Amino acid sequence: MADTNEIKTIKPKVGFISLTEPPRALSFADELNKYILIKHKEFKDFLIKNDIDVVDASELAQRPDNPKSIIGFYSSTDIQKAIDVFNINHIEAIIIGCWHWTDPMFVVEIARSANKPILLYGEEDPAWAAPCLITAGGASLWDNSPNRFAQAHERIYGNKESVIQWIRGVTVLEKLRRGKLLLWGGSYALRMEFLQDDYPYLKSFLIGDILLEDQYTLIKYAEQVSSSRIESFVNWLRNGGTKFNFDNLKFTPEVLNKQVALYLGAKDRIKELGSDIIGVSVKCFNDMSDVYGIVPCFLPAFLPYMYDSEGERNQIPTVCEGDTKALISSILLSYFAGGIPALFGDVTTINKDYYLISNCGASSIYYSCKSCKVNEVLSNLTIEANSEGVSGAAVGYDGFEADMTVIRLLRSKGKYFMHYGLGTSIPMTDQRKDAIYFGRTNPHTAIKMNVDKDLFINALGANHLIAIPGNYLKETEYFCRQVGIELYRIDSDEGIKSWLSRVYYL
Secondary structure, X not given: OOOOOOOOOOOOEEEEEEEOOOOOOOOOHHHHHHHHHHHHHHHHHHHHHOOOEEEEHHHHXXXXXXXOOOOOEOOHHHHHHXXXXXXXXXXXXXXXXXXXXXXXXXXHHHHHHHOOOEEEEEOOOOOOOHHHXXXXXXXHHHHHOOOHHHHOOEXXXXXXXXXXXXXXXXXXXXXXXXXXXXXXXXXXXXXXXXHOOOHHHHHHHOOOEEEEEXXXXXXXXXXXXXXXXXXXXXXXXXXXXXXXXXXXOXXXXXXXXXXXXXXXXXXXXXXXXXXXXXXXXXXXOOHHHHHHOOOOOHHHHHOOOOEEOOEEOOOOOEEEOOOHHHHHHHHHHHHHOOOOOOEEEEEEEEOOOOEEEOOOOOOXXXXXXXXXXXXXXXXXXXXXXXXXXXXXXXXXOEOOOEEEEEEEEEEEOOEEEEEEEEEEEEOOOHHHHHOOOOOOOOOEEEEXXXXXXXXXXXXXXXXXXXXXXXXXXXXXXXXXXXXXOEEEEOOOHHHHHHHHHHXXXX
């Protein structure tokens, strides 16, 4: 068994190009290009040290008409060669080094031809005129406005930490557009209207594809899972210290084996469909829970985790009931955080002190323990009968303490919005657990967010929220800006009031 659940960091890939003045009568040309060379290399090294995959146009674009090997680009012809290099290498965003003045139209040419998120970056240095190019180039993008990315370009002046946040935020879009969502059973469970979505519209600007499969496909793959694989998985849980509370009624060893088979069958189907499956959902109610008679809770518990009895693998964001907006939100937070699974669940309690995220049956087991040791994660799990469905178990645990980013994509009158905010997960004390009757065996994470509970319950756009440890508010803002999604803070009374004023008068 692996000793840790180390995350394999998902690296963003950016194109990097610096601009310089075209050759002309300049007394400072040599000094300028020496300066740009230094700044270009310094900035590139900074990106690489922060786990950014950098495609450097100055190294890869062939420029025979650049006899002095000037690192900055200064002709439309060579800029197009740089764009060709970026396209071949499938970059997800472009950073333009604006170290001093040059023709602002070069910025427009890059944005127009590449059609990728654009960042204009320069640094404070009184010796050179970086602000001239940043402002003139940015204004030219607004005036020309060749595409959405040009309109939503970002300008950062020396704040390198903001650059990393911007990269993490905007590069997710390309991953989404290349990826596919897989929804077993489709959506619209229990007549929850907010689960309905406009799939063609989502695919027009946000998602590569949304695949719908009947749950029978999942069941068929589960039936093909060998008994030895099922036994190996159960032993992995036992050896890790997971507690099983069989009741000889809803949760028996035979039911456990069927739940494990559903999980392994889901994993097999995802592998068969290919690596571009970036998120999945399973519709439980009532098809699986009542008709088939086995709740598929092991999918949202174990798919969004990076290790199981068969070794290491990429975690897959997983939600229930075809909640596409929650799935997109989960994928966003996971990519922002470099591959950490996101927490998905129902908001089952709201009071003046905290609200409870407690998904029916399961959420990612990553949240059972802050430690990176797999044994400690497994030893914090208790598997016992779910209160829902004919048979099957929930995968229960108490969430760990951490600062959390909480988000939720929602829709009203055909328009998408994003709720986001910061909270703090707090201990699940015995008093808090003893107060729970419905969903007692579910996983529970209590989150404190200092807002008025009446405002909060008025604001939410679903009973499902998504959270992840850390502060990813800026990444969320940068992402939403690229795709034109309005954002509203739900971690302050004023933010909630602003949202309510917007939604009430749509």
